[in-house]
Amino acid sequence: MSSYVLNAEYGTYWRFMKKLCMTELLSAPQINKFVDIRREEMMRLVGVLVESSSKRAAVDLGEELMIMTNNVICRMAMSTRCSSSADESKEIRRLVKGILDLAPKFSLGELLGPLGKLDLFGYGKKLKELMSQFDDLAERIMREHEERRESKEERERRDMMDILLEISGDGSAEVKITRKDIKSFLMELFMAGTETVSVALQWTLAELINHPEVYKKLRDEIRTVVGSDKLVEESDVPNLPYLQAVVKEGLRLHAPAPMIFRKAREDCKILGYDVPENSRIIFNVYAIMRDPNSWEEPTRFVPERFFVGSGTEKHYLNQVDIKGRTFNYLPFGSGRRGCPGSSLASTVNHLTVATLVQCFDWKIKGGDKFDMEEGSGLSSGVANPIVCYPIKSFNPGGDAIPTE
Numbered sequence: 492m493s494s495y496v497l498n499a500e501y502g503t504y505w506r507f508m509k510k511l512c513m514t515e516l517l518s519a520p521q522i523n524k525f526v527d528i529r530r531e532e533m534m535r536l537v538g539v540l541v542e543s544s545s546k547r548a549a550v551d552l553g554e555e556l557m558i559m560t561n562n563v564i565c566r567m568a569m570s571t572r573c574s575s576s577a578d579e580s581k582e583i584r585r586l587v588k589g590i591l592d593l594a595p596k597f598s599l600g601e602l603l604g605p606l607g608k609l610d611l612f613g614y615g616k617k618l619k620e621l622m623s624q625f626d627d628l629a630e631r632i633m634r635e636h637e638e639r640r641e642s643k644e645e646r647e648r649r650d651m652m653d654i655l656l657e658i659s660g661d662g663s664a665e666v667k668i669t670r671k672d673i674k675s676f677l678m679e680l681f682m683a684g685t686e687t688v689s690v691a692l693q694w695t696l697a698e699l700i701n702h703p704e705v706y707k708k709l710r711d712e713i714r715t716v717v718g719s720d721k722l723v724e725e726s727d728v729p730n731l732p733y734l735q736a737v738v739k740e741g742l743r744l745h746a747p748a749p750m751i752f753r754k755a756r757e758d759c760k761i762l763g764y765d766v767p768e769n770s771r772i773i774f775n776v777y778a779i780m781r782d783p784n785s786w787e788e789p790t791r792f793v794p795e796r797f798f799v800g801s802g803t804e805k806h807y808l809n810q811v812d813i814k815g816r817t818f819n820y821l822p823f824g825s826g827r828r829g830c831p832g833s834s835l836a837s838t839v840n841h842l843t844v845a846t847l848v849q850c851f852d853w854k855i856k857g858g859d860k861f862d863m864e865e866g867s868g869l870s871s872g873v874a875n876p877i878v879c880y881p882i883k884s885f886n887p888g889g890d891a892i893p894t895e
């Protein structure tokens with residue numbers, strides 16, 4: 492399978508797929524259709540944490556967040572089943588994780604030049620095996636989708652695979668997409684979407700737990716706005732400015748995609764420097780979002796920096812948005828190559844942070860603070876697992892929160 496969107500050169504195919512992402516697959520109406528899936532996955536996560544709380548058992552929060560984000564994206568992409576007998580989401584998680592772990596090592600192989608072709612470390616072979624396993628699984632799910640389409644079985648809503656199959660069968664579409672394209676593209680979405688979201692969540696929650704005063708302030712906001720008898724919902728988020736600032740600050744300090752890449756299509760000048768055509772340009776987003784010229788005390792976790800004014804006159808700075816229009820804040824990149832998954836990522840980020848803060852207190856296993864050392868890899872996750880004891884702290888009357 493080849494990569495088409497993530498690393499693709501600007502061209503007809505990329506333009507077509509990007510437009511499809513923005514107008515259909517990852518558009519606001521499509522995201523809204525799956526609100527119940529996100530709620531279900533959130534309740535599944537809350538259930539796991541409530542059980543650990545009752546058993547006084549520690550959880551690897553990173554692992555649980557990865558399961559939740561992967562399930563959400565898999566179910567929105569191709570309605571995978573998650574029962575214990577046919578846990579397709581789990582299989583996809585295994586394959587995507589394997590591919591993400593191997594991909595940087597494989598690039599190292601490429602760096603070795605002609606020697607890389609020998610695949611000295613066997614990474615290329617392993618990568619191919621995992622890709623082929625993903626292809627088999629996606630092929631099976633695609634056939635199920637096709638059978639349902641042929642039998643004209645009514646579907647409550649179309650997932651991404653339904654939409655892509657419909658377009659592949661549309662003779663008048665600007666670009667003809669094949670079955671292979673669909674499988675490659677879904678693989679890319681999993682690679683781009685699952686780890687980034689769970690890494691962002693891990694960092695933000697670790698910062699929150701390390702900063703009890705911020706945690707308390709956020710919980711107070713949620714309790715004041717949402718009340719004490721219901722769980723926070725996606726529709727509450729616009730009324731929770733401090734939550735939005737917390738999520739923004741998490742992404743500022745810990746960009747899951749710390750570098751963005753461009754290629755000059757023609758000779759140009761940037762800040763007086765000559766940049767010849769075809770140059771590869773790497774933007775260090777991590778450094779930009781910690782630049783002391785733009786950010787006061789840049790390495791501190793301070794969500795208040797996104798508010799202006801003083802006392803009761805404080806206003807939340809909506810204009811520092813995630814769309815890449817503020818050039819010192821670029822967690823999702825910028826311009827036409829900017830991240831098409833930013834709305835979905837933000838929806839999942841806000842709901843998860845708000846739910847976990849509303850429902851739990853935490854005790855860190857083996858210390859008072861999480862170690863905030865950064866790991867290596869394509870997305871910059873935490874170096875050491877975030878292991879802690881959840882303590883259930885919220886019991887909304889009559890709501891669907893699981894009890895011990």
Ligand code: HEM
Pocket residue numbers: 496497498499509517564679680681683684685687688691746747748750751752821822823824825826827828829830831832833835836
């Ligand atoms: C917190 C979560 C996420 C972060 C921080 C993030 C960040 C980024 C960044 C920095 C880029 C490169 C932008 C540029 O070059 O200007 C990117 C590209 C991309 N992202 Fe995301 N992303 C996240 C979640 C997602 C999700 C959930 C999806 C889809 C399910 C997704 C799909 C993509 C795709 C397809 C591209 C390639 C776009 C292109 O080349 O035109 N991302 N992302």
